[in-house]
Amino acid sequence: MKVIQLGAGIQGIATALDLAHNKNIEKITLGDYNLDRANEVAGICNKKYGAGRVETVKCDVNDFDNTVELIKGYDVCINEVNYYYNCKIMDACLEAKVNYIDIGGLYVETVKQVTPEYDKKFKDAGLLAIVGIGGTPGVTNVCSAWAVNQLDSVDTINFYCGCDDWGKSTKTFEVTYSIETIMDEFHMKPVQYFNGEYVEVEPRSGGMTVQYPNPIGEQWAYYLMHSEQGSVPESFKNKGLKNCTYRIGFPAVVLDNLRFLHGLGFSNQDKMNFEGHDIKPVKILKKLMDSQPDDPNAEINDCDVIKTEVFGEKDGKRVKIELNAICRPVKEWPELMGAQVYIGGAPAWATELLRKGVITAKGSLAPELCIPPEPFFEEAAKREIYVRATRTELLGTDDWDAAFKKELVDQGR
Numbered sequence: 001m002k003v004i005q006l007g008a009g010i011q012g013i014a015t016a017l018d019l020a021h022n023k024n025i026e027k028i029t030l031g032d033y034n035l036d037r038a039n040e041v042a043g044i045c046n047k048k049y050g051a052g053r054v055e056t057v058k059c060d061v062n063d064f065d066n067t068v069e070l071i072k073g074y075d076v077c078i079n080e081v082n083y084y085y086n087c088k089i090m091d092a093c094l095e096a097k098v099n100y101i102d103i104g105g106l107y108v109e110t111v112k113q114v115t116p117e118y119d120k121k122f123k124d125a126g127l128l129a130i131v132g133i134g135g136t137p138g139v140t141n142v143c144s145a146w147a148v149n150q151l152d153s154v155d156t157i158n159f160y161c162g163c164d165d166w167g168k169s170t171k172t173f174e175v176t177y178s179i180e181t182i183m184d185e186f187h188m189k190p191v192q193y194f195n196g197e198y199v200e201v202e203p204r205s206g207g208m209t210v211q212y213p214n215p216i217g218e219q220w221a222y223y224l225m226h227s228e229q230g231s232v233p234e235s236f237k238n239k240g241l242k243n244c245t246y247r248i249g250f251p252a253v254v255l256d257n258l259r260f261l262h263g264l265g266f267s268n269q270d271k272m273n274f275e276g277h278d279i280k281p282v283k284i285l286k287k288l289m290d291s292q293p294d295d296p297n298a299e300i301n302d303c304d305v306i307k308t309e310v311f312g313e314k315d316g317k318r319v320k321i322e323l324n325a326i327c328r329p330v331k332e333w334p335e336l337m338g339a340q341v342y343i344g345g346a347p348a349w350a351t352e353l354l355r356k357g358v359i360t361a362k363g364s365l366a367p368e369l370c371i372p373p374e375p376f377f378e379e380a381a382k383r384e385i386y387v388r389a390t391r392t393e394l395l396g397t398d399d400w401d402a403a404f405k406k407e408l409v410d411q412g413r
Contacts, residue, residue: 001025001355004071004098006059006089007080008032008041010177011103011134014336014344015078018383020045020053021332022348024355031059031070032081044335061085067092074098076354078347082180083109090118090129090364099127099354101347103134106184107191110137110230110366118364129364130371133350135343136161136306137227138367139325139380143387144228146373147310147321148236150391154312156243157236159228162212162219163339164251165302170295173257176302176339179289183282185248186258187267190225193233193244210249212305213324213388221249231366239312261285300329304339311400318400320392330384342385349379 001024005015008030019028028045032038035058042054061067061081071077071092079089079102086102086109093100100122105113112118113131122129132138140159148154163176175182189200206223226246233244250258261267266285271278304327311320328338336344350367353359353375361370377387394403405411 001076001351002027002074003076003078003351004029004031004074005078005080006031006061006067006071007078008034008038009080011340011344012080013041013044014333014340015080015348016041016045016054017048017333017336018345018348019351020049022352024352027074028054029057029074030054031057033058033060061089061092064088064092068095071098072096076101076351078102078351080344080347082178086131087112093127093129094121094125097125097127100129101133101350102131103343103347104132104137104227105230106181106188107225107227107230108188110227113364114231114234114366115364121364123363126362128354128359128362128370130347130350130359131364131366132227132231133346133367133371135304135327135339135346137231138346139342139385139387140228140306140308141232141367142371142373142376143306143308143323143325144232144236144310145368145371146377146389147308147323148239148312148368149373150321151239151310151312151314151319153240154236154310155240156309156311157232157241158244158309159226159246160210160212160221160249160307160309161247161304162210162216162221162249162307163302163304164216164219165254165337167299167301167337169298171292171298173289173292175254175289176304176337177343179286180282182258183261183267183285184269185224185226186262187269188225190223190246191229192223192246193229193241196242198229198233206245206247208247210247210307212307213326215303216249216305219249219251221247224248232368235366235368300334300337302337302339303328304342306342317393318398320400321389322392323387323389325380325385325387327385332383341383342380345380345383345385349376349383352379 038056045054076099204222210221266281308323327342
């Protein structure tokens with residue numbers, strides 16, 4: 001297996017380390033527009049797993065012809081540049097005859113990628129494009145597939161992501177995934193799936209208290225624009241799916257900071273003139289965050305919990321299946337946050353399943369349609385990411401709405 005990875009950012013370092021750790025991967029090339037950053041990440045991998053384990057190359061994905069030539073001869077191209085470029089890189093993979101993987105398209109790109117047209121192009125080429133196999137989307141999608149497989153019919157799938165961080169750092173502000181994506185999420189009206197229809201809701205609406213496993217516990221969560229809504233409703237429509245939602249929660253201090261940055265205009269999608277240059281405000285924010293000095297004494301101690309709820313029927317009885325994955329720092333990569341281990345790790349797990357021949361599908365497909373759940377969970381467990389499932393039934397009644405109201409402080413809501 002020969003792999004080329006495009007993007008050496010927050011998640012890129014985690015993917016590169018996971019790939020380098022896998023002795024079955026014969027060749028790994030890391031491409032980035034910022035060659036210094038690619039060299040830095042490759043240096044970390046090579047120090048840990050042997051000189052020359054990861055090679056680097058400068059890559060500008062805006063140069064289509066050069067990208068095609070760059071990725072030719074590889075078995076898989078893992079795309080971890082900004083999601084804006086997903087379709088462009090997919091087209092390059094078709095031209096170069098290389099399998100494709102990305103970590104999400106924030107719904108707006110996902111819906112372009114899972115079209116019948118793209119699916120046919122990849123099938124005709126004998127290739128697979130796995131669209132959105134990061135943490136969430138990605139692990140969430142596979143969790144939903146596992147639960148759907150246990151039921152006769154499904155009507156509702158709810159996704160949640162909760163996080164917190166007890167680490168110590170001298171940096172003023174950090175996030176666990178792209179600040180550009182976070183600011184986009186803050187600005188966009190999230191698309192949710194209600195009663196068989198796609199509906200735009202107000203940003204950060206739908207707030208509710210979610211009970212996550214320890215160490216997160218209770219956390220406020222709200223609707224978010226996310227890739228799951230771009231594929232899951234269509235994937236399981238034949239099972240009767242009518243509702244699909246996505247909510248996210250942040251620690252209060254992080255949420256306050258994000259609101260502050262949003263209020264200053266860093267989530268504004270329009271370019272502004274800055275010293276004679278038209279630039280999106282978030283680009284300035286990203287540059288400022290990237291320029292913070294590293295803290296050699298930083299202590300990493302974060303947690304993401306991704307929760308998937310699936311409601312449906314089995315043998316005539318209404319059932320809820322809930323899956324939770326608790327994502328913490330791991331022994332193998334103490335330099336990574338727990339959030340990086342699973343978000344950046346998932347494309348490497350999928351690559352290994354491709355190498356083994358466990359993933360055999362062709363086309364342009366979301367993870368729930370092409371990744372066998374249990375082998376994927378086994379790969380996750382090798383990285384100390386453990387997925388737990390519980391099945392719940394109501395005894396004596398099927399009135400779940402009434403039962404849920406008893407969990408609210410104000411039962412009348």
